[in-house]
Amino acid sequence: MLFDTHLHIVDRKSLNYPWLEGAGTLNRDNLYDDYAREAHRCGITGALHMEVDVAPADIEAETAYVKRQAVRPGSLICGAIASCRPEEPGFEAYLERNLADPFVKGFRRVLHVVPDDVSEGDLFRRNVARLAGTRLTFDLCMLPSQLDRAISLIDLNPYVRFILDHCGVPGIKDEAWSPWSERIGELAKRPNVTAKISGIVAYANPDRWSVETLRPYVEHVIGSFGWERVIWGSDWPVCTLGGGLSTWVAATHALTSGCSADERESLFQRNARQLWQL
Template sequence: MQLIDTHQHLIYRDQLGYGWTNGIPALASGNFTRSDYGELTRGDDVIGTVFMETGVDDADYQKEARFVASLVGGDGLLAQVASCRPEIDEGFDAWLDECDRLSVAGFRRILHVVDDEMSRSETFRKNLRKIGRKDLAFDMCFLARQLPIAADLAKACPDQRFVLDHCGVPDIAGDAFSVWADAISEVARSPNVSVKLSGVTAYCTPGTANVETLRRWIDHIVQVFTPARIVWGGDWPVVNLGSGLPAWIEITKELLADLSADEQAAIGTGNARRIYRLS
């Protein structure tokens, strides 16, 4: 099963600030580079990646996209999902226009670290519709408790392609399956939303991130979104808080082994090419 990793973070501390990593020992120091990633995935059928904005310090989000643009085209890096601030009109159009030249395949605003009302504002939704008119994707990053907000946002912007990151951040360690399953089923009813199979090993009780633990959660994702609306992401290096990247790749392949070859190909590469308009 070949994979396009649609959620590859990179950390270059000599270039950018990553204040959110403070207090997370596995991520708080050192760089996490393209060459590091290549060493981890050699022989694991990862045929390309899409950089995902890494939540840099607010003053650096545009600098990050400009820096990553210089890396696209090397080492299998196909495109990037850049950060943006749809809640603010000033400078938003200019940033969209600049990103036309930065190999940007989509945008993201991390929404679990801001007020819940932000994505409900008309300014935010108006600017998201501009992203849709540019035929670019928007990654939604919500916690499980915020999934009704995600469902509402998708309905309000029906012409925008959305990707829900990390399976909606389920509380696997807390076994909060039923509430999450109902909420994510509602999100899946919007045909403009796909889901990213990523991040979930970090939500397991430490030491329990395995096929058995994850089976019913991923089976539910496959059931409600179908293989036609699922993409795969490594979430490296954050995945180090769970299984680590090589193990997550193997878990993915085992979880999806019962799907047809065409369905596996759609999740592994085909949907990523379509949703992010990759060549």
């Protein structure tokens, strides 16, 4: 069974997503019912909702919307990773509100859509440091070219628990290996970082990838971080760019078919449940 740490819901009637205008086939509604129908068939038993970079005015409305999906009978959703803006002065009060809400399990600020130096700003770094010693994690969604900046941020915050999204977004389509692989190895030296094996089919050639295309990237991340610091995610609906949820689940099982039951359990759900006390 799988615990999905990276589910996106898109409901354009309820929330505003400015980035969708340039998102091609992703510019559509992707609702909870669509996900749940396929997720149950794939053996997914629970999920965390990952923020979808809504318009800043809708950030807290997004969390409220996800809560409404979570209280539906039989819902798979048991928490949310909320959007945030650590580069802005209002972050401290926002943090306090979310610390009072057990439904929120962590924060993410998408960093590959803003100037590279946003994560190097003094206010951004001071605000991320406020997560130290709290129950909240911080997801890093950055391109391989930005991973040096991720390392700098992590080194300033050894007591903040960071999650590296999507294996660090390797350039699988272009068979890019270096410097991504070296930066993954360097990131893995930081014990407060967990790597998310999530939806990397979206970064492969949609017409030509196979399990063996993905294998070196997945095995490098797991080999670098170890089985105790990896978690699984679908990145639905972005994973539809590479075949969809069922395809990514099937690839995950194929990639781990030679691993022990304990290793698979760690990746599939145990580590996530321990990390967020689910």
